[in-house]
């Protein structure tokens with residue numbers, strides 16, 4: 205009877221050690237995410253217009269774009285160097301972590317001038333790629349350049 209108990213105790217210790225080992229081997233994603241949040245905002249929710257929110261984006265997208273920076277297939281002034289310091293496992297963990305957080309839209313002020321520019325750009329894209337469309341596009345580009353010069 206005593207031997208059996210000892211056996212069980214030994215087995216439980218072994219399992220305990222294995223779990224401790226696993227916990228140590230798995231990357232501490234929340235700890236890693238703190239670095240990201242310095243730029244991307246608390247919980248991956250950005251408050252500024254120059255920084256994208258990353259919370260709530262799809263896991264596949266997050267992993268894909270980070271792996272592209274790591275391999276050099278895609279370049280980013282801010283992300284390329286940084287992401288090279290992470291293992292594939294850490295990148296996968298970060299992607300899963302941010303994908304699970306809620307997407308939080310931030311209200312942004314958009315002036316009428318920006319909306320007009322967006323409308324113009326969309327219309328430019330939709331214009332047929334024939335001679336007339338291209339002449340109209342050229343006139344627009346020249347007009348915009350003139351406006352910029354006049355402002356300067």
Ligand code: HEC
Pocket residue numbers: 236237239240241242243244254255256257258266269270279280281282283286298
């Ligand atoms: C020094 C600031 C900084 C840090 C730290 C940082 N990022 Fe970024 N990140 C940026 C900027 C700026 C962009 C905008 C794209 C660019 O610069 O090419 C970006 C873009 C991204 C994007 C693309 C978002 C989109 O909408 O396509 C993802 C994903 C991302 N970062 C994830 C991370 C993760 C994960 C970490 C932590 C490991 C991290 N970032 C740390 C500055 C940072």
